[in-house]
Amino acid sequence: MPASVADSDRIVAQFEVRYRQFLDEEGSPLAPLPDFCRDVDLMLSIYRGMHLARAFDAKCVNLQRTGRLGTFATSLGQEAIAVGVASAMRASDILVPSYREAGAQIWRGCRMEELLLYWGGDERGHAFADPAVTQDFPISITVANHALHAAGVAAAMKLKAEDRAAVCLFGDGATSKGDVYEAINVAGVWQLPLIFMIVNNQWAISTPLERQTAALTLAQKGIAGGLSVLQVDGNDVIAVRDAMMEALDAARRGAGASLIEGVTYRLNDHNTADDSSRYRNLEEVKARWRFCPLRRMRAFLESRAAWSEKRELAMQAEIASLIDSAADRYLATAPPLPDQMFAHTYARLPAGLMAQRVEALGRAHE
Amino acid sequence: MPASVADSDRIVAQFEVRYRQFLDEEGSPLAPLPDFCRDVDLMLSIYRGMHLARAFDAKCVNLQRTGRLGTFATSLGQEAIAVGVASAMRASDILVPSYREAGAQIWRGCRMEELLLYWGGDERGHAFADPAVTQDFPISITVANHALHAAGVAAAMKLKAEDRAAVCLFGDGATSKGDVYEAINVAGVWQLPLIFMIVNNQWAISTPLERQTAALTLAQKGIAGGLSVLQVDGNDVIAVRDAMMEALDAARRGAGASLIEGVTYRLNDHNTADDSSRYRNLEEVKARWRFCPLRRMRAFLESRAAWSEKRELAMQAEIASLIDSAADRYLATAPPLPDQMFAHTYARLPAGLMAQRVEALGRAHE
Amino acid sequence: MSELTLVQAVNLALRRALEDDPSVVVFGQDVGRHGGVFRATEGLQQHFGSRRVLDTPLAETMIGGLAIGMAAQGLKPVCEIQFLGFLYPVLDNLANHAARMRTRTQGRIACPMVLRVTHGGGVHAPEHHSESIESMIAHIPGLRVVIPSSPRKAYGLLLAAIRDPDPVVFLEPTRLYRLLKENVEDSGQSWPLDRCDVLKEGSDLTLVSWGAMLTEVMEAAGVLAERGISAEIVDLITLKPYDAETILRSVQKTGRCVIVHEAARTAGFGAEIAATLAEHAMTALLAPVERVTGYDVVMPLPRLEREYMPSVARILKACRRALAWK
Amino acid sequence: MSELTLVQAVNLALRRALEDDPSVVVFGQDVGRHGGVFRATEGLQQHFGSRRVLDTPLAETMIGGLAIGMAAQGLKPVCEIQFLGFLYPVLDNLANHAARMRTRTQGRIACPMVLRVTHGGGVHAPEHHSESIESMIAHIPGLRVVIPSSPRKAYGLLLAAIRDPDPVVFLEPTRLYRLLKENVEDSGQSWPLDRCDVLKEGSDLTLVSWGAMLTEVMEAAGVLAERGISAEIVDLITLKPYDAETILRSVQKTGRCVIVHEAARTAGFGAEIAATLAEHAMTALLAPVERVTGYDVVMPLPRLEREYMPSVARILKACRRALAWK
Numbered sequence A, B: 001m002p003a004s005v006a007d008s009d010r011i012v013a014q015f016e017v018r019y020r021q022f023l024d025e026e027g028s029p030l031a032p033l034p035d036f037c038r039d040v041d042l043m044l045s046i047y048r049g050m051h052l053a054r055a056f057d058a059k060c061v062n063l064q065r066t067g068r069l070g071t072f073a074t075s076l077g078q079e080a081i082a083v084g085v086a087s088a089m090r091a092s093d094i095l096v097p098s099y100r101e102a103g104a105q106i107w108r109g110c111r112m113e114e115l116l117l118y119w120g121g122d123e124r125g126h127a128f129a130d131p132a133v134t135q136d137f138p139i140s141i142t143v144a145n146h147a148l149h150a151a152g153v154a155a156a157m158k159l160k161a162e163d164r165a166a167v168c169l170f171g172d173g174a175t176s177k178g179d180v181y182e183a184i185n186v187a188g189v190w191q192l193p194l195i196f197m198i199v200n201n202q203w204a205i206s207t208p209l210e211r212q213t214a215a216l217t218l219a220q221k222g223i224a225g226g227l228s229v230l231q232v233d234g235n236d237v238i239a240v241r242d243a244m245m246e247a248l249d250a251a252r253r254g255a256g257a258s259l260i261e262g263v264t265y266r267l268n269d270h271n272t273a274d275d276s277s278r279y280r281n282l283e284e285v286k287a288r289w290r291f292c293p294l295r296r297m298r299a300f301l302e303s304r305a306a307w308s309e310k311r312e313l314a315m316q317a318e319i320a321s322l323i324d325s326a327a328d329r330y331l332a333t334a335p336p337l338p339d340q341m342f343a344h345t346y347a348r349l350p351a352g353l354m355a356q357r358v359e360a361l362g363r364a365h366e
Numbered sequence C, D: 001m002s003e004l005t006l007v008q009a010v011n012l013a014l015r016r017a018l019e020d021d022p023s024v025v026v027f028g029q030d031v032g033r034h035g036g037v038f039r040a041t042e043g044l045q046q047h048f049g050s051r052r053v054l055d056t057p058l059a060e061t062m063i064g065g066l067a068i069g070m071a072a073q074g075l076k077p078v079c080e081i082q083f084l085g086f087l088y089p090v091l092d093n094l095a096n097h098a099a100r101m102r103t104r105t106q107g108r109i110a111c112p113m114v115l116r117v118t119h120g121g122g123v124h125a126p127e128h129h130s131e132s133i134e135s136m137i138a139h140i141p142g143l144r145v146v147i148p149s150s151p152r153k154a155y156g157l158l159l160a161a162i163r164d165p166d167p168v169v170f171l172e173p174t175r176l177y178r179l180l181k182e183n184v185e186d187s188g189q190s191w192p193l194d195r196c197d198v199l200k201e202g203s204d205l206t207l208v209s210w211g212a213m214l215t216e217v218m219e220a221a222g223v224l225a226e227r228g229i230s231a232e233i234v235d236l237i238t239l240k241p242y243d244a245e246t247i248l249r250s251v252q253k254t255g256r257c258v259i260v261h262e263a264a265r266t267a268g269f270g271a272e273i274a275a276t277l278a279e280h281a282m283t284a285l286l287a288p289v290e291r292v293t294g295y296d297v298v299m300p301l302p303r304l305e306r307e308y309m310p311s312v313a314r315i316l317k318a319c320r321r322a323l324a325w326k
């Protein structure tokens, strides 16, 4: 920024982007911790939530590799954002996720067998049964569209004067789409109770961040809509949760929308159909493991004497058995009936579709 | 901006928006003027260009009111942006205008009878005959789409390593559309030789700026894409031209794209089909006349003893006669033949369309 | 009961819906203080306040996206896109989300929204203001597409659309906005969706059309009547889901069918109707089906738009061909 | 001459076009270093450099918009949209600008661009990755819409599309990408646009289809042949402008026609073909036209996609109905 301003020019607006981090890679505090860190049970459940996310992710990849699941988008390395976000929300808030936030969805109440069913290619996986999540949005495969849906959700909350907020997650790549910008803009001008969390994992399939945008930070995308913006260490679950709590609080107070950029890294391929060695250096990936959010949190818990190898093993066993039984339930689910295509196309099947349905069902019984 | 930064936070990016103005409303310099102001002929032709724009605008409104032109979007009060922009460009640069920049189009070489023909409802008005503008884009009625076309034009220039730039104008309302943002973003990351000029006339039909966005300035929209941004007094043609020259120079130097917000005011209705008294206070409009760009420039020229009432009258007469003969040529243009619909749908008429053409032409001769 | 134009009938229906159902929210560009570029929403914000009737920023994708989110939260968004030429960016949200939200969540989340858009040309409007792309929209499973042809229908159909639990694209023929007045009772009575309306019974020939083109179709039928030919006129009303029964019944009777629409011919909705006849009325057809449509060219600017749009003369020519067939 | 899959043939054609014409520029998401999510552009950036083969930011509207600007400046943009479900946002630029630039400037500015998009389902892809909305695109005047059904055609048609002076939407059937290999000579020879290809001559029945569905159609024809029935198979190839002549000629001969497509039935492109037959082949038709199509429901997720798509059994049923008609 040049220091001098020509006579003809005067400064009419100034902005800054701040970066928030509490724990360094080794789990040592860099600053006084937020109050919620004193709640050891919470800290432990957050740690467990991240592990659950990671183990579920591994299970999905495994099921896909063995032909029992469709293409799956893994979230390895991004667990702190998922859990940091979900743990800061209330059940009455609404999650509007992309396709890489199983950790957040599970935290909020989506059943793992539901998510498996969805990725297994069955719409029933989106019929979330748990009352806590019946209003949460389905996984959004289309990049960025859901940012505007989240704005609509938040607009409804605001028009109904409810004490709730919407939370929308999307990737670094998504920030290039106009949908995200239009959502940012309307969130600003309508002062919506809405938090955008950009999951900046540095890659959009094969496209690295520097080919996505010339913006210095992704947080500054929010400046275009007059939002409160912040960048956080997305591998520091405490920072993520803290930033979210602040933003949610502002949203509920009527202070409007926020945009948070969580800086993290996609440690795995884009999805199970991808081979990232085609475009990404393995050394780069290896180096990023040092910032693993689980490792960091474990070190932190251990430094507080709240954790041990024994508890770690017990937790992993507990998680594995949970996931295995979810997978069993998924695998035992009866295959969908062809009628499923017709049942919910409209609230009531139109006459013309009835004939088609008859044809389809007849065919199925051929 | 809060002065203190919490321990957990550090500032990672800072931005500012500057506002540029050389002449006050009375035409008095507020700062040392750019060099080009010493070129009196240039100053006079810029002044004339603004008058021509205004007189042409009035003629269009008049033709519309008397049933000889279609719906027309007037540019009353916005002449400094049109002429400031066009006068800074080279013929080899490309103008990608919206629908309210007749002043810029005429400056560059579009014939007034062509523009009349277009607004009169005839595609031939877009077949610009002057070699200086054969590559300029047609008027864009769809708000914002053309921002991406301009980016494409600039990308072509860059890929071909040409010493040219594209200039795209659009309104305050257009900045809410994702197209503009996507254009900003790609202009940034591809370092395109492209200048976006936002014609902030405070209104998008009935929607005032404050219901369009919560951004403090429109210039800051460019921060989202990492562009150089600037706000200028859009009624100060010297400031507009100066900002454009700087931006064009940067574009040609390979220093990338700029976004300039020209702050002006729409003194007339949105278009000839609109009645702005339904939504806008007449007092507000009256107060804005004080900032009229023509008045300001005239005062400036008079203060330099470069102008007089006599010259003013002579210029107005000359302009009026030019416009009248353009209007005469427009009104004398033979009506379009039905074949015009078919002639350029494809480079070569496909077989199926030939039959339709025969039907249409037969019908015309019925 | 009062004499209303079509656009006034739209206004009345919106007013009624806002009155009756607190979940109805009207929004779009310039629909608030201004009352809409065609005055369809005139006075609504003044009466119902700016929490029920909202001006939006200028962004069509956003309007569609907001509606989906609002609908998911139990509101009934009724939004306006000023012209059909600006609907394209909304197709993404319509096809990928609005139309499939119910099925992709297996009924957990629905999308009861109405998107009002002006339709068609013939009013000397600027470029992009005269489109008729109804067949593109009608191809999308999960949507409803409705187009009224009179003030009374506009009132009843708009109420039906708003009350429908699924997303509806509601096309308003710009050319009819102020063309005719009709007695419209503010009865709160909706007009059935998914059913054609036989505007005029006849025995010699079936004319099928929708929206503003029915003006020319009626006129053509009048000319035919003078010549002693009795044309049955079917107003399609709903393009999706569409009522093939009524058209088939009519053609079973008349044996001849002329379909008239303003949209370009190829893959226009006339193709669907002609296809239905080819599938289900072969034995009844006494003459080849005729389509009188806009040409497969870009909708021209105003000076040539009348040359583009089906004229009474072109309709009559097609009728003559159909009637001449032995 | 080498044995290539369809996606390899696409790659070869791109390579050839980049080689032959310095104005060709290939761009899209992940087409550069990665070589495209389906490897259609594999090796191109390595060979031609990143001024000819460019990765874009993730924004479909932008891809379409850039192409228009580039084309106006004399480049030949050949861009990729990864899946047809992501094409919706591009329709705005396609319909409002690409398709009409030539006519709205009366020939001053043209828009020679090619938009490559994968088409169709049946490959167990995620949501939104299996769409077939070709009829929506084919409704737009000023565009060309092309869909190859074999590696050789893919090569020749893509070259033709790139050399064509108008905007072309080039649909690549995902299911065929790696299904079959064919000898493809890198001759630089283009395949004619706007013309159907009669894949197999026959006398009893005409089967019309395009893209991946031809697989089932061929199989059905094989079954029919075993039963002594001779089916003629027409590969539509170009949906816009479309070659009605060849289909009419075939149906004049066979008197029976079954149209097969994966897209939803209502206002699918099958309707246009059936309509053409209803208009111009009435006297030749010995049986009602049959359409075997996807249902008017949202394309289901993978587990049910085979139930959605026309099967050989459904095609045979329709053929039986058509053949049974006396």
Ligand SMILES: Cc1ncc(C[n+]2csc(CCOP(=O)(O)OP(=O)(O)O)c2C)c(N)n1
Pocket (backbone or CB within 6 Å): A100, A141, A142, A143, A144, A170, A171, A172, A173, A174, A175, A199, A201, A203, A204, A205, A266, A270, D029, D058, D060, D082, D086
């Ligand atoms: C609109 C749209 N375009 C393209 C795709 C194909 N696609 C799937 S994921 C992806 C990259 C997304 O990158 P980012 O937003 O950074 O999210 P991430 O995958 O890294 O979580 C692309 C291009 C899509 N799903 N939707």
Ligand SMILES: Cc1ncc(C[n+]2csc(CCOP(=O)(O)OP(=O)(O)O)c2C)c(N)n1
Pocket (backbone or CB within 6 Å): B100, B141, B142, B143, B144, B170, B171, B172, B173, B174, B175, B199, B201, B203, B204, B205, B266, B270, C029, C058, C060, C082, C086
């Ligand atoms: C995509 C699109 N949406 C809506 C319209 C209708 N419309 C025409 S001008 C206008 C307002 C534009 O405002 P702004 O961008 O500020 O430009 P101004 O008219 O003030 O020059 C609107 C909504 C349009 N032409 N295009």
Ligand SMILES: [Mg+2]
Pocket (backbone or CB within 6 Å): A171, A172, A173, A199, A200, A201, A202, A203, A204, A205
């Ligand atoms: Mg990413």
Ligand SMILES: [Mg+2]
Pocket (backbone or CB within 6 Å): B171, B172, B173, B199, B200, B201, B202, B203, B204, B205
């Ligand atoms: Mg404006």
